[in-house]
Each structure stands twice: as C-alpha cells, then as structure tokens.
Amino acid sequence: MDSLTPAGPAAVALATPDQQRPPRIWKFWGTALWGLFIFAGMFVGQATVIGYFVLRQGGPFDLAEAIRIVGGGLTISLSVIMGLPAVLFAAWIAIRPTRTPFADYLALRWTSWRNVMIGVVALAVLVGCWDLLSRALGREVTPGFMGEVLKSAQVDGAVWLLVIAFCVAAPVSEEILARGFLYRGWSESRIGVVGAIFLSSLAWTSVHLQYDWFFFGEVFSIGLLLGYLRYRTGSTWLTVVLHGVNNSAATVQTFWLAGS
Secondary structure: OOOOOOOOHHHHHHHOHHHHOOOOOOOHHHHHHHHHHHHHHHHHHHHHHHHHHHHOOOOOOOHHHHHHHHOOHHHHHHHHHHHHHHHHHHHHHHHHHHOOOHHHHOOOOOOOHHHHHHHHHHHHHHHHHHHHHHHHOOOOOOOHHHHHHHHHHHHHOOHHHHHHHHHHHHHHHHHHHHHHHHHHHHHOOOOHHHHHHHHHHHHHHHOOOOOOHHHHHHHHHHHHHHHHHHHHHOOHHHHHHHHHHHHHHHHHHHHHHHHO
16 A cells, blocks of 8 residues: 655655754854853752752741851852752753754863963963952952851861862853853854953853952953963863862962961
C-alpha cells in the first residue's frame, strides 16, 4: 500500500525545518533583557540562601538579628556559591533558543599560557597602581566590607567556604554574565567591541554595591582590562582565571592586614 507520507530528500527537508535554521546570537536588546534574566537568576539563587538563614531563627522577627545574619560570613559565602548554579541554569535558558552551543556562545575555551601570563602581569600592574593611589590618598587598601566578612567567617568557622565563594564561585558566575553573555551579544550588535567592553564593565561594576566610589573606579577599570583581554584572546576562561587571581590576592591581602 502506498504511504501517505512523502518519501525522499524533499520529505526530510519538509519534516525538519527548524534544523535548517542557522544558529544566531542575541543582539543589543535581546542581550540586555536576557542579561537581566540571568542577573535575576543570580539574585534568586543568593536570596534563597539568605531567606533560609533569616527564617531559620524562628520566633518573632528581629530586624537587628536579621541584618546580622545577612551580613554574616557563612551566609554571604553560601549565597555567593548558590548564585553559580543559578547563573548557569539561567544562561542555559537564555542561550538555548539561539541553537548555538553553550560553551561556544560564552567563549568557554582555553587560551595559551602566554596570554595567561600577560593577563596576570597587566592585572598586577593595574591593581598595584590603584593600591599606590589608595595609600597616597590615605585610604584603606582593601574595602572594609572584606575585613568584616572575614572576621564573621572566622567566627562561623566558614573561612574555607568564603575562599571558595570569593575565589571560585564569584569569578565564574560574574564572568559568565559579563564577559561571557553580555559581551558576546553586545559586541555583535551596533555598539561593537568598544561599546560591549564599556557596557559589560559598567554592568559588572554595578553588581558590587557593597563598595564606595573609589573601589567602584577600581572594579570598573579591572572590568575594562578583562573585557579587552576577552576581545583579544576570545576566551572567557582567561577572564575567569584572572578574576579568580584578583579575588585570591585580595583575600590573602585581607588576611594579612587582619593579622597585622
């Protein structure tokens, strides 16, 4: 009996139109809106941990105690760590409709060790200049926020969690958002590479609301450097590593200053 379904190459072409559509990249507004979605995912992941610790106190709600818990080293460490899977999941949702492989979209590819060394040296020079300027202005070299969180983590016995949060989880989640997703879409939009580096650095800086204007400037300049290296090497893993190196150095410096 003849089949009612057409046979041959034409049938395959008619049966799989979606597979013939080429992968795409979100442009300016798509990147901006999906970027907000990924940021919201990070916020929800972190807020879930904070909400758990606040609600766990039981009894009548105590605002002072809630503030102490929210600012505690254990709470902050776990909230930052939980932000990572939330960002990965939100980014996967945002990238899936483009039909572009996840790792390719975010430029999760390795680069040469030469580029790593160049990045480390450039980062060290930049941060060193900011430290010199900070000392010349009579300011603290590390944000007071870092010292307070460290002391709280020591009390909670969560220093190791703090190190994982600041030196691993935060660099990965923030770089996937800023130099991975935001840079990729904006760099291929009408604003180009320069605009993408600037806007992604600005967006990344706005995440660090715990700092004052001086450290805002430092964070923004580091973002510009990481954005440039992302452009030159095509590797987000490089910026993740450099971000982790910067946070590790800041953590060690905080430990040293706290013990001096």
